[in-house]
Amino acid sequence: MGASEARALAVVDASVFGALAFNESRSGEAAGLLAGVTPVAPGLVRYEMANIARTKALRDPSSSGLVTRAFRRWLELPVKLVSPEFDGVLSLALAEDLSAYDAAYVYVASALDAPLLTFDMRLASAWRRLG
Amino acid sequence: MAPSKHSSRTDLSDTTTAPPSAASPRTGISGGVDRPGTDITPHHGTEEIRRRLEQAELSFKALFDNSNDAILLVNRTTMKLVDANERASQVLGYRREELTWLTVGQLNPPTGDKAGRSLGEGLRVAAGDFAARVATKRGDVLDVAVTAWTVDLPGLPVVFALLRDLTRQRQVERELMLSARRMKQLFDISPTMTHVLDIHEEGFRLSWISENARRILGYTPEEILADPTWWYRGIHPDDQTQALQSNDDVIAKGASRSEYRFRHSDGSYRWTHEELRLVTDDDGTPVEVVGSWADITDRKAAEAVFVEGERRLREGQRMEAIANLAGGIAHDFNSLLTTISGYANLLLEESDHPEPDLEEIRTASERGAELVRQLLAFSRRQIVRLEPIDLNNVIARLERVLGRMIGDDITLHTEGRGVPAARGASGRDRQRRLRPRNRRSGRSCGRGSGGRGGGRGPEGLGRPHGGGRPHGADPIVRAPRAVQQRDDLGRRGRAVGAPLREPRARRSRLQDSAGTRRTLHVGVYQGLDHARRPSRAGHQFAPEALHTGDARATRTGGPGLDPHLKRGRAHSGPHNLGAVLGEADGASSNATTPHRGTIMASYRVSQQDAHARVHEADGGAVLLEVHMPVSLSIKNVPDEVAAKLRRRAKAHRRSLQGELLAIVEEAVEAPAELTPEELRAYVVSLGLRTEDDSVLTIRADRDGR
Numbered sequence: 001m002g003a004s005e006a007r008a009l010a011v012v013d014a015s016v017f018g019a020l021a022f023n024e025s026r027s028g029e030a031a032g033l034l035a036g037v038t039p040v041a042p043g044l045v046r047y048e049m050a051n052i053a054r055t056k057a058l059r060d061p062s063s064s065g066l067v068t069r070a071f072r073r074w075l076e077l078p079v080k081l082v083s084p085e086f087d088g089v090l091s092l093a094l095a096e097d098l099s100a101y102d103a104a105y106v107y108v109a110s111a112l113d114a115p116l117l118t119f120d121m122r123l124a125s126a127w128r129r130l131g
Numbered sequence: 132m133a134p135s136k137h138s139s140r141t142d143l144s145d146t147t148t149a150p151p152s153a154a155s156p157r158t159g160i161s162g163g164v165d166r167p168g169t170d171i172t173p174h175h176g177t178e179e180i181r182r183r184l185e186q187a188e189l190s191f192k193a194l195f196d197n198s199n200d201a202i203l204l205v206n207r208t209t210m211k212l213v214d215a216n217e218r219a220s221q222v223l224g225y226r227r228e229e230l231t232w233l234t235v236g237q238l239n240p241p242t243g244d245k246a247g248r249s250l251g252e253g254l255r256v257a258a259g260d261f262a263a264r265v266a267t268k269r270g271d272v273l274d275v276a277v278t279a280w281t282v283d284l285p286g287l288p289v290v291f292a293l294l295r296d297l298t299r300q301r302q303v304e305r306e307l308m309l310s311a312r313r314m315k316q317l318f319d320i321s322p323t324m325t326h327v328l329d330i331h332e333e334g335f336r337l338s339w340i341s342e343n344a345r346r347i348l349g350y351t352p353e354e355i356l357a358d359p360t361w362w363y364r365g366i367h368p369d370d371q372t373q374a375l376q377s378n379d380d381v382i383a384k385g386a387s388r389s390e391y392r393f394r395h396s397d398g399s400y401r402w403t404h405e406e407l408r409l410v411t412d413d414d415g416t417p418v419e420v421v422g423s424w425a426d427i428t429d430r431k432a433a434e435a436v437f438v439e440g441e442r443r444l445r446e447g448q449r450m451e452a453i454a455n456l457a458g459g460i461a462h463d464f465n466s467l468l469t470t471i472s473g474y475a476n477l478l479l480e481e482s483d484h485p486e487p488d489l490e491e492i493r494t495a496s497e498r499g500a501e502l503v504r505q506l507l508a509f510s511r512r513q514i515v516r517l518e519p520i521d522l523n524n525v526i527a528r529l530e531r532v533l534g535r536m537i538g539d540d541i542t543l544h545t546e547g548r549g550v551p552a553a554r555g556a557s558g559r560d561r562q563r564r565l566r567p568r569n570r571r572s573g574r575s576c577g578r579g580s581g582g583r584g585g586g587r588g589p590e591g592l593g594r595p596h597g598g599g600r601p602h603g604a605d606p607i608v609r610a611p612r613a614v615q616q617r618d619d620l621g622r623r624g625r626a627v628g629a630p631l632r633e634p635r636a637r638r639s640r641l642q643d644s645a646g647t648r649r650t651l652h653v654g655v656y657q658g659l660d661h662a663r664r665p666s667r668a669g670h671q672f673a674p675e676a677l678h679t680g681d682a683r684a685t686r687t688g689g690p691g692l693d694p695h696l697k698r699g700r701a702h703s704g705p706h707n708l709g710a711v712l713g714e715a716d717g718a719s720s721n722a723t724t725p726h727r728g729t730i731m732a733s734y735r736v737s738q739q740d741a742h743a744r745v746h747e748a749d750g751g752a753v754l755l756e757v758h759m760p761v762s763l764s765i766k767n768v769p770d771e772v773a774a775k776l777r778r779r780a781k782a783h784r785r786s787l788q789g790e791l792l793a794i795v796e797e798a799v800e801a802p803a804e805l806t807p808e809e810l811r812a813y814v815v816s817l818g819l820r821t822e823d824d825s826v827l828t829i830r831a832d833r834d835g836r
Contacts, residue, residue, distance in 0.1 A: 013829070014825065014829045015825050015826045015829055017825075018825025018826075018828070018829070019823070019825055020807055020810060020811055020814075021810060021814060022814065022819065022821040022825065023811070023814045023815060023819050023820045023821060024821055024822065024823045024824075024825060025823050026823065027811050027814070028811070030807070030811075031807045031808050031810075031811045034807035035806075035807060035808065048828075048829050048832060051828060051829070051832055052824075052825045052828045052829065055824060055828045056821050056822075056824065059822070059824070060821070063819060063821070066817045066818065066819040067819065067821070069817060069819075070813075070814045070817060070819055073805070073810055073813050073814070074810060076805045076810075077805050077807065077810055078804045078805065099833040099834060101832070101833040102833055119825070119826050120826050120829060120830060121826075122830065
């Protein structure tokens with residue numbers, strides 16, 4: 001068992017990863033949140049991160065190279081990608097009026113009984129509601 | 132006529148069918164000649180008649196007994212053998228007496244032999260010639276040619292059957308047939324066609340050609356023989372002269388050979404090798420010509436390849452000579468460039484307001500150096516590939532490795548500032564690594580670039596710029612002879628090999644500054660030839676910055692570095708390795724120096740045969756690649772472990788040392804995981820800072836999809 005497996009699991013969404021990987025103002029906070037935990041996320045987090053990178057690169061083309069490199073580096077971060085049961089995600093999304101994407105994070109966190117780390121208020125609010 | 136010794140058996144009368152009175156009481160045979168009722172008295176006297184009859188009987192008997200063919204006398208009515216000669220006895224294996232006890236049917240082959248009709252069948256139908264099969268007393272079946280005729284004696288129809296053994300003839304025929312079939316098969320599988328040419332006044336004409344012509348040239352023998360012009364029309368127009376000459380030669384010399392192209396039925400031309408031999412009769416008169424014909428197209432192609440290979444070899448040798456010449460010139464020219472570049476650097480460093488032309492001189496010398504590097508790489512036929520290695524780890528490893536080599540009174544100082552936390556390269560990094568390869572062994576020259584050394588992290592790397600005495604686990608150095616920095620300066624990912632030497636005066640001053648010959652200067656003096664300017668797009672590079680850095684060592688308690696050097700170099704940022712390391716921290720260096728990130732240089736620690744290379748790392752960090760072979764030994768290895776190791780080495784086809792090295796490499800290169808803090812440090816080192824829009828982006832995505 002590796003060191004990461006001995007640490008506590010925490011479901012992390014793309015807002016935290018994005019702040020960390022692209023050096024947003026809350027990157028230090030993000031690094032602190034992730035310290036000592038094993039980050040877990042549904043597979044869609046990679047798409048969301050790619051989209052964040054795309055948005056940043058389009059917004060500031062001169063930084064696109066750095067953004068790309070940062071994104072590639074983030075891909076090396078040991079994140080456990082999981083696949084939730086999609087019928088459960090759908091049920092949760094319908095019951096709580098969430099997008100399927102929000103529901104995926106919440107579902108995974110619930111299933112793992114792990115904290116959900118996010119800078120997105122709506123997702124945090126949903127998690128608090130259900131938690 | 133003398134009584135026959137078989138007279139008791141040669142009574143032609145069949146006691147069951149005819150009265151014996153009709154035949155001679157002695158021989159019976161004579162009865163066939165002595166026609167009853169024919170009066171011969173008027174012509175001959177009785178004695179004379181008797182005498183002539185006896186002579187005729189003797190003659191007949193002699194012929195009968197001594198014939199080379201088997202003769203049987205058969206009663207046509209009963210098909211019983213009446214008499215047989217000695218030859219018949221030999222052929223059929225019966226004594227003559229035994230034969231007279233037989234019927235013709237008893238000479239038939241065994242039931243089931245359907246190869247030919249039996250003797251009895253043939254004698255029944257009529258006289259004449261026919262083939263039959265008879266069985267011997269031993270059971271052998273003989274092919275015989277039979278000539279039969281009837282002699283009608285009164286009341287005793289007799290058939291004379293003359294049997295000629297055809298067994299040997301049939302064997303010869305069968306052997307001939309097999310031989311012909313064998314030859315046909317050999318011709319068919321042979322890669323060489325065989326042919327026979329008839330000789331005519333107008334020239335040769337094919338009279339026979341082997342069946343394999345169909346396979347080799349795509350024509351059937353029938354097609355070939357039907358067209359008298361086939362051969363001539365098939366010859367390549369350019370080769371007709373020599374092919375015809377071959378025909379003339381065979382007549383003149385008895386043999387000839389030639390090679391020419393011949394058209395295949397598919398239209399392509401095939402190279403053929405033809406040999407001809409003249410066949411003459413006993414008088415030496417030419418009768419015919421026999422020849423062979425082989426397809427040598429593949430051989431011709433191989434010859435062409437060989438010729439081309441020889442040409443390339445000569446070309447390669449010529450290029451090698453040119454490369455050697457170029458290499459020699461490049462070395463000399465490089466020395467000149469180094470001097471020019473070095474003094475230009477010194478002037479630039481020491482002047483508060485350097486002349487702009489100096490920068491031009493330096494730039495031009497760098498371009499020249501680049502050309503020299505290419506020349507050297509060409510001349511050495513180098514295949515050099517660089518790999519990114521975290522400088523922090525390398526420095527830390529240097530400390531560990533060199534620490535065992537030098538005395539306790541030597542301490543290595545490595546200056547760095549604000550370097551992000553170093554990491555061992557991740558597994559992905561490792562896959563991307565490009566290492567210089569040992570050409571003979573194919574093994575990587577590098578030795579584990581990853582790992583977490585004691586010097587890892589900003590703190591571990593030493594003191595800030597301009598700091599005083601070294602502290603903590605200051606890295607190393609020693610050596611009675613100074614490090615001979617040199618070699619292989621170039622840009623990342625390209626083959627480099629130009630030895631750029633520090634200007635003599637400068638090196639001397641550095642050595643003098645240490646105050647002792649035991650000071651080892653591990654440094655990167657020159658040739659950091661490309662720098663990325665953070666003010667421009669991050670991926671752009673400008674060949675405008677010369678970085679010079681060094682990691683210095685002093686003897687513990689020694690005088691330390693020359694203050695001048697500290698001021699002039701350590702404080703000038705890009706000219707000190709520590710400063711260069713510090714520049715990897717984008718946050719602190721962006722505003723003060725344009726020389727971030729891209730550095731390429733190398734140096735060599737001569738005594739330890741170490742070799743290092745500094746270049747840009749992934750992400751712009753300063754990386755140092757070190758190759759420093761060390762010798763390791765293991766004592767008190769248990770026998771069983773050693774035996775297993777030997778088996779493992781054998782299975783991997785490695786030497787024992789090679790196997791050990793592979794194990795060590797595998798162990799030390801265990802991948803390390805990237806931590807969030809390291810990721811953040813890396814991004815910071817890139818100089819990337821973005822707006823807080825991740826939440827907005829993902830919210831828009833989640834809500835909009």
